[in-house]
Each structure stands twice: as structure tokens, then as C-alpha cells.
Amino acid sequence: MKKYDTIFLDRDGTLNPDLGYINSLDKFSFFDFTFDALNMLKAYGENFCIITNQSGVGRGIIDIDELSRINSYILDKFYENKLSLLGIYYCTDHPDNATEFRKPGVGLFKKAANENGIDLKRSIMIGDARSDIQPGIKLGMETMLVLTGRGKETQSKLDNIDPTYCAKNIFEGAKQIMSENN
Numbered sequence: 001m002k003k004y005d006t007i008f009l010d011r012d013g014t015l016n017p018d019l020g021y022i023n024s025l026d027k028f029s030f031f032d033f034t035f036d037a038l039n040m041l042k043a044y045g046e047n048f049c050i051i052t053n054q055s056g057v058g059r060g061i062i063d064i065d066e067l068s069r070i071n072s073y074i075l076d077k078f079y080e081n082k083l084s085l086l087g088i089y090y091c092t093d094h095p096d097n098a099t100e101f102r103k104p105g106v107g108l109f110k111k112a113a114n115e116n117g118i119d120l121k122r123s124i125m126i127g128d129a130r131s132d133i134q135p136g137i138k139l140g141m142e143t144m145l146v147l148t149g150r151g152k153e154t155q156s157k158l159d160n161i162d163p164t165y166c167a168k169n170i171f172e173g174a175k176q177i178m179s180e181n182n
């Protein structure tokens with residue numbers, strides 16, 4: 001059976017509806033299928049890790065303390081659902097002044113890998129944007145494009161980018177991985 005070292009997750013548009021710059025906890029909610037999907041996925045990789053661009057902070061739209069509150073909420077929900085979340089790695093860079101830590105840069109993936117001893121080549125990245133799939137491929141990971149959030153738009157202009165999986169949402173994606181391994 002396939003076993004991933006770590007299942008990397010994008011946040012907005014993948015785990016929760018992407019409302020644009022989510023600047024308060026009351027604007028954040030998981031898709032109703034997210035935890036069912038993650039519970040299915042954990043059979044194929046016990047550790048999760050969130051990698052998210054939050055340029056709203058760099059743009060002055062999101063207060064860093066509010067982002068911390070949202071992160072605490074996410075950590076609590078993973079804990080309640082008995083899922084191992086290695087961390088929430090976020091990049092607050094403004095795109096005009098982005099470092100390698102802003103996706104599609106690979107900086108946060110490498111940081112997470114160093115801090116947690118992750119074998120990236122045995123891992124998967126799940127996200128709704130080209131900037132999620134690109135670093136995954138670059139790092140030798142499997143990738144899954146989900147068609148929630150910006151996913152449909154991403155799918156229409158994938159060009160030479162070829163994700164390992166493409167699914168209607170993370171729940172359907174989890175089912176794809178499960179059916180391959182039955």
C-alpha cells in the first residue's frame with residue numbers, strides 16, 4: 001500500500017472556501033467534507049503539514065494576530081480529529097517583494113522538511129493553484145490538483161504542468177487514492 005511520509009496541504013480553496021483575504025476567524029470555515037477526507041487520507045500518510053501564502057499580511061489587510069487565531073483554530077480542529085499536523089507554515093510576503101518562501105517558491109517546504117525530518121520525495125502536495133503544484137513537482141513530490149477554490153481556473157491553464165491526481169475536491173481525491181490502493 002502506498003504510504004506518504006507527509007501529506008502537504010494548501011489552505012484556502014483546498015481545506016476551506018477561499019473568500020479572498022480571510023482576515024478574521026469568523027470568516028474561516030472548513031469545507032464540510034474536509035475532515036472526512038483527511039481521515040481517509042491518514043491511512044496513506046499519518047502526518048499533515050499546511051503550507052499557505054498569506055500575502056494579506058504583507059498587504060496590510062490581515063492582522064498577524066488574527067492569522068495566529070486562525071492558525072490556533074486549525075491546530076485545535078486537527079487535534080480534535082486526532083490528526084497529526086506537523087505545522088502551519090505561512091508566508092506573509094507581498095508578491096511584489098516575494099522571497100523563496102512564497103509559493104511557488106520551495107522555501108517553506110524545505111523548512112518544514114528540515115524541521116521535521118520529512119522525506120519530500122515520498123510526500124504529496126494537495127492544492128488548488130498552479131503555485132501549489134509547481135513546487136511539488138520541483139521537489140519530486142506527487143501532487144493533487146483539487147477543483148475547489150481556484151482549481152477550475154488552474155485546470156484550464158495547466159500548460160505543461162501535470163499533477164499526479166486531479167479531483168473535484170479533496171474528498172474525491174482521497175477516494176481516488178483509496179481506490180488505487182484497494
Ligand SMILES: [Mg+2]
Binds near residue numbers: 018
Ligand atoms: Mg489555495
